[in-house]
Amino acid sequence: MGEIETQVLDRERIDRILPMEQLVPLVLEILPGQAGEGLLDVFEPGTYGHKSIRELVDSTLARENWSIEERQLVEEIGRQLFGGKLLVKGREVRGSVMEHAVLEETEEGEKYLYVAVRAVKPQEGGASFPGGRA
Amino acid sequence: MSSRRNAGSRLFIHENFVYAPLLLDPEIAEAVGNAEITGRRRNRNGPVRKKEGLLDVSGRRYIRVVSLRSLVETFPQLHPESYGRMRAEALSKYRLEGGHTAVAMDEKLRAILFAVMPHFVRRRKKLGRTSFSESEILDLIGEKILIPPRYLEAAEAFFNLEAIRRTIGEMDRDGRPVEPPRNGPVAEQELREWIRRKIVWKIVESEKRRLETSLEERERFSEVEKRHLSILLYVADRGALEIDGFGFFRIASSGEYIAYVHTGEYALKDSRDGLYVFPDCRVGVSTDGPLSPRVLESYKHPLLAGHREGQKICVRRFFIPRREFSAENMIGALEEGVKAMFYGYNRRRRNGYNMLDATRRHMGMIDFNDYLVGEDDPRIAVGEVEVKNDFD
Numbered sequence: 001m002g003e004i005e006t007q008v009l010d011r012e013r014i015d016r017i018l019p020m021e022q023l024v025p026l027v028l029e030i031l032p033g034q035a036g037e038g039l040l041d042v043f044e045p046g047t048y049g050h051k052s053i054r055e056l057v058d059s060t061l062a063r064e065n066w067s068i069e070e071r072q073l074v075e076e077i078g079r080q081l082f083g084g085k086l087l088v089k090g091r092e093v094r095g096s097v098m099e100h101a102v103l104e105e106t107e108e109g110e111k112y113l114y115v116a117v118r119a120v121k122p123q124e125g126g127a128s129f130p131g132g133r134a
Numbered sequence: 135m136s137s138r139r140n141a142g143s144r145l146f147i148h149e150n151f152v153y154a155p156l157l158l159d160p161e162i163a164e165a166v167g168n169a170e171i172t173g174r175r176r177n178r179n180g181p182v183r184k185k186e187g188l189l190d191v192s193g194r195r196y197i198r199v200v201s202l203r204s205l206v207e208t209f210p211q212l213h214p215e216s217y218g219r220m221r222a223e224a225l226s227k228y229r230l231e232g233g234h235t236a237v238a239m240d241e242k243l244r245a246i247l248f249a250v251m252p253h254f255v256r257r258r259k260k261l262g263r264t265s266f267s268e269s270e271i272l273d274l275i276g277e278k279i280l281i282p283p284r285y286l287e288a289a290e291a292f293f294n295l296e297a298i299r300r301t302i303g304e305m306d307r308d309g310r311p312v313e314p315p316r317n318g319p320v321a322e323q324e325l326r327e328w329i330r331r332k333i334v335w336k337i338v339e340s341e342k343r344r345l346e347t348s349l350e351e352r353e354r355f356s357e358v359e360k361r362h363l364s365i366l367l368y369v370a371d372r373g374a375l376e377i378d379g380f381g382f383f384r385i386a387s388s389g390e391y392i393a394y395v396h397t398g399e400y401a402l403k404d405s406r407d408g409l410y411v412f413p414d415c416r417v418g419v420s421t422d423g424p425l426s427p428r429v430l431e432s433y434k435h436p437l438l439a440g441h442r443e444g445q446k447i448c449v450r451r452f453f454i455p456r457r458e459f460s461a462e463n464m465i466g467a468l469e470e471g472v473k474a475m476f477y478g479y480n481r482r483r484r485n486g487y488n489m490l491d492a493t494r495r496h497m498g499m500i501d502f503n504d505y506l507v508g509e510d511d512p513r514i515a516v517g518e519v520e521v522k523n524d525f526d
Binding site for chain 2: 033034035036037085089090091092120121122123124125
């Protein structure tokens with residue numbers, strides 16, 4: 001696939017035109033913490049529709065054929081997920097991947113579904129009330 | 135011995151040291167008279183008898199004052215204005231076009247630009263790529279920032295290698311080592327002239343070495359696009375940049391830097407599911423001292439003590455900020471700061487300095503009611519503003 005253009009198509013049009021899961025690949029991006037970019041994985045059509053985001057994330061992290069740089073990302077994501085959470089648009093991941101995917105298109109016109117997930121280890125700041133001190 | 139050289143001589147040169155006349159003093163005379171004579175030598179100035187630090191030249195006594203080397207080497211510190219004028223005059227005939235002789239980018243700036251920033255910014259990416267090379271970073275900056283033309287011009291001048299080679303050649307032709315004055319009496323004027331010639335020679339030699347180093351550097355840079363160089367010059371000169379929510383700036387007084395990440399607007403929930411939309415702020419970390427994240431703006435938040443600029447974020451228990459600057463440490467500190475702002479307030483436990491939905495308020499407690507929005511707020515409904523602490 002070539003460079004990604006973020007042309008997000010209308011949901012209604014998507015539902016009308018495409019039985020997406022059988023026709024287009026899914027690109028899953030797992031971002032550690034507040035990183036601007038994350039680990040990318042591509043799932044072929046027909047292999048992801050019935051799965052939850054968590055299952056896809058676990059499958060991605062379990063792969064062994066990552067480059068050295070990608071392995072560093074895998075380790076960082078693992079650190080965040082140890083006691084942490086997976087968030088999609090700020091909320092904990094629930095449901096299947098199809099509920100959160102958006103349809104995008106490359107410059108060459110290839111369509112694909114895209115889901116961005118953040119691996120975050122939220123930790124409480126300071127101390128709770130009463131006490132009034134952080 | 136030439137009478138011309140002796141005329142007005144009050145000083146004596148001997149083995150690269152300057153000797154001054156020793157004033158007659160009975161005690162000194164006795165000391166000199168009792169001194170062991172180390173030997174006689176005949177030279178044009180007559181017999182010289184020497185004790186450590188003392189000379190006896192045909193009955194005239196001299197005492198060692200200073201080495202010729204010290205006179206030359208300490209001149210810049212002792213006479214900085216004179217030295218500055220001598221330097222300007224000596225180098226004026228070798229003036230080079232172009233003001234930039236090197237990209238003066240300190241290591242912290244380089245780390246922020248090429249190691250910290252790539253962690254937080256997003257570029258258009260090709261699938262499967264994760265690396266973010268220096269060239270790609272500079273390309274990204276070039277896409278986002280309008281570089282003033284003078285930096286492109288400076289980059290052009292930087293690559294004018296032929297001019298530098300010509301100048302080095304001229305310096306080679308002009309430069310002749312300055313020999314020390316020979317042993318014997320020397321007039322003050324003659325000594326002063328020798329010092330001047332020696333200093334000028336050192337200035338030109340030093341500048342020639344600097345140009346040779348610069349030439350090597352520019353030859354190595356020749357494969358870097360001029361545009362990349364203009365961007366480096368721009369960033370090094372300004373010491374500040376902001377791209378896609380990440381930025382940094384140089385602190386004028388100290389030369390240190392503050393790097394920061396914008397939070398953008400975000401929402402927090404209180405214990406009763408009330409929604410509060412917080413404005414954008416910058417979470418920043420300084421390269422100087424403990425790497426503690428702070429909010430740069432005047433800002434209020436449950437994990438900030440008050441409502442003012444530069445507040446330290448109450449990150450989490452047992453958070454010990456790293457003291458030593460490194461890209462990794464700075465990324466970690468920025469991540470901790472943003473994470474605290476987004477996820478650090480537990481809406482059920484209501485931790486922190488201030489509560490979103492305090493039932494009772496004491497003096498000084500911060501109020502967040504002006505941030506309160508309805509549950510059907512369109513920005514939240516369409517996902518433009520994310521609720522960050524909606525955890526069970």
